[in-house]
Amino acid sequence: MEKDIKHGRIIIDTSIFTNPEVYQSFGLNPTEALRSFLEIISKLEGTSFYMPPSIYQELLNFIEAKDIPPDLQIRIIQKPPKRYELSVPxxxxxxxxxxxxxxxxxxxxxxxxxxxxxxxxxxxxxxxxxxxxxxxxxxxxxxxxxxxxxxxxxxxxxxxxxxxxxxxxxxxxxxxxxREGIIDSKEDVDLILLAKELDGILVTADAGIVKWADKLGIRYLDPRMLRGILDKLLQEKN
CATH class of the missing domain: 1.20.5 (Single alpha-helices involved in coiled-coils or other helix-helix interfaces)
Structure with a gap:
């Protein structure tokens, strides 16, 4: 999985920074967690991180954007899925x-x-x-x-x-x-469609999104492993 991430496209969900079980590996609160995450990925090479704009706007409801330097914010690429071009079974x-x-x-x-x-x-x-x-x-x-x-x-x-x-x-x-275990918002759908479009690795703590990603053959990563994998990639780079 480290190899896939090192040269892959990672699709990030809001839950990485709002679920205490996940964000506490990066910081004490969602804002600190996001800043720490961005500082780490800014040092990586070959890996790109994406969010649909709808997910990014959702994330802004949980963090203090003014505390995140703009040069770090751009480390996450905002890209909407091609809703009118993609097809699903x-x-x-x-x-x-x-x-x-x-x-x-x-x-x-x-x-x-x-x-x-x-x-x-x-x-x-x-x-x-x-x-x-x-x-x-x-x-x-x-x-x-x-x-x-x-x-x-x-x-x-x-x-x-x-x-x-x-x-x-x-x-x-x-x-x-x-609501548990189901995709119940357009933001959830955007996340899944973007991961499918980019053939990316989805990182989310939402069980419903994971369930439907699995049905579509989308790769996903347990978010609790994310910090450890990123740290390992940094060590290999240095």
Whole structure:
């Protein structure tokens, strides 16, 4: 793989600088990681690094561009894929549609489960509160028979807390069901198409992009190995 990278075209994804498991090998935060990466590749020869413009614009949302010198920024070549000239096997369309349909069904089951849990918790809360109200009323009548008690025991805070937790859990599971392991943005597609067009090596921490790159026969590299490979190339150069 070092030999391929030494004379190859490397397609870089945003996730290299936004995923903590990956960028921490280059720096403490995305901006430091990108700067360190650019400083390393500026010393290499024979290897070119690319990003689709859509991915580069996405990356700017996570870094402080003013902290990256322009002479380093140009080390990553921005190139859009030839969207109107490239072709992909038809079977990928079939698989993508089947995958999306499966995920929609899975997302529906996640939502149904969340609703059932909410209903069950609501019923239990209602039963518990009614029991507490009844007990409170009985004690009040016994202690103050001439006073009519109208104040209700507050339970809104407890109910809202449970509701917030339920929504957070639903969002997490729904996102996992519908978005993990799939290409779900034009930026993802640009990355895959550019890697195919250039016959490059794709470096990404996105499992969905890796999955579809594999179907297209695109070479890819585990991003956690990137720093070690770059360091080795530097040692060989020196």
């Amino acid at each position: 038809a079977f990928l369309l079939y698989e993508l549609i089947e995958d999306v349909r499966h995920r929609i069904d899975k997302g529906l089951r996640v939502a149904e489960e969340a609703v059932r849990k909410k209903i069950d918790k609501g019923l239990k809360i209602s039963e518990a509160m009614e029991k507490r109200r009844k007990t409170s009323r009985e004690k009040s009548v016994f202690l103050f028979p001439d006073v009519r008690m109208t104040e209700e025991i507050p339970y809104k805070t407890e109910s809202e807390s449970l509701e917030a937790a339920a929504i957070a859990d639903l969002r997490k599971k729904y996102r996992a069901a519908l």
